[in-house]
Amino acid sequence: MPRKKKVTLSLLAKQLGLSVYTVSKALRGLPGMSEETRKEVLQLAHQLGYLTKDQENSLIYEGIPRLSVKQRRFLVITSSDISSSPSIQLLFQGLKERMFELGHKIDLAFMPDSLPAQSFPSWMELEGLPYADGLFITALIPRPLEALLLELKMPKILLNFPPVGAKVDSVIWDVHDATRQSVHYLTKNGHRDLLYFGDVDRTRGYKQRWLAFVEAMKQEGLPVREEDHLIHMPDNQVEWVDTFKRHMERMKPTALLCATEMSLAWIYYALSETGYQVPQDVSLIRLDHVHSSFIPGITHPVLLMKETGYRAADRMLWRLANAHLPYEHIRLQGPFFEGDTVKKLI
Structure with a gap:
């Protein structure tokens, strides 16, 4: 019976058409390549069952067998x-x-x-x-x-x-850190008038996002009043758009922080109703990192x-x-x- 071919860095590099050095850097999380290349390396390594020495040691340290005798x-x-x-x-x-x-x-x-x-x-x-x-x-x-x-x-x-x-x-x-990164990025780029929207009542994670936003704004020396932000969201699209339009007209923010898994089509429709374009008139960061063909280049923390x-x-x-x-x-x-x-x- 033929033995299964051992998966090595050289094998991964050959299949991907990359150098062994590049494959090694990708697996160790080092810079110096595109995220697309890094993703291809990680996907193939996972598919073939390749583990770095650090990953092997981690399994041993945590007492996790690679192949269990008993299927759970x-x-x-x-x-x-x-x-x-x-x-x-x-x-x-x-x-x-x-x-x-x-x-x-x-x-x-x-x-x-x-x-x-x-x-x-x-x-x-x-x-x-x-x-x-x-x-x-x-x-x-x-x-x-x-x-x-x-x-x-x-x-x-x-x-x-x-x-x-x-x-x-x-x-x-870590949505707490992601929210703080987002506020820091906006203020670093000169934005002081921020509008946060996301229902804080849905899960503890959504509540964490709002608390992190308040904390980050205070650290940047910016005031926060609950009534100025959309933190209790109506489920009905028409009601949501109307509420959003009123906040935009009253607050006139230069940047929006979307903290909920809502359709980007809703947001862009509401913005068009108020005469805003992204990013010419208002900037936008979305906290939920789900790829969108609608706006593939949307700024976001990677969750x-x-x-x-x-x-x-x-x-x-x-x-x-x-x-x-x-x-x-x-x-x-x-x-x-x-x-x-x-x-x-x-």
Whole structure:
């Protein structure tokens, strides 16, 4: 029986048509290449199962076997509206790829937003929660139902900012740092009149974004009044556009910070209704990093959604092997993409 060909840097370089040095730099996260090239290297390395020595050592250090003798099954608990959340889709993709790589299985379990507490046990049995090896709980779960999930005596990873005193590990992309990067980038380019819009009531992550915005504005010496920003968003498109237009006419901002996963078409329609063009009349930064063919060059902090899934998978396997150790809360910090939707005023 022929032996499987060992995956080496030379093999990766040959398949990609790059030098071994370039491939090595890409895998180590060093500068000196385009992000497109780096992405191609990482994708092929993942596809062929190549790990750097540091990655091998990390698995050993955290007690995570590359190939498990026993296949485990995990569930991602999310609400039924996952189709409207590109971030959750990327998160699940990262989880699925990482668990498959390590020899495990992961599935989705949908929890209706309106599920009564008395129906929770029957829903749990129907979705097979008692037979799973662990749960990943997304930010889309309503808080009362999330509290019931957190009470379950089984390994759990919260894919959200944790509630106070929660006895659970959490892994999330760092929207706090991303928001502060965005405010700093705008003020560095001469913008002082900023309009923030994003519903702070939807999840703890959205609340974190607003708190980070307030903190960053104060550090820049800029005043913040809640009534000047759109932090309680109507769901109806017509109402939202009308509210947005009133804020634009009253505040006359030079820059907008969009902190919600809303359609960019809404934003551009509302801007056109008020006579604004991006970036000639008003600059725009979007906090949710989901590629948009509508505005491919939009300025944004890079939120590591798929990478969060990878890290959460590793944390789950670590928790299974270290049930007695303290809970940990992990935030993944990403870089900042300087697109073409922010105009320099200085």
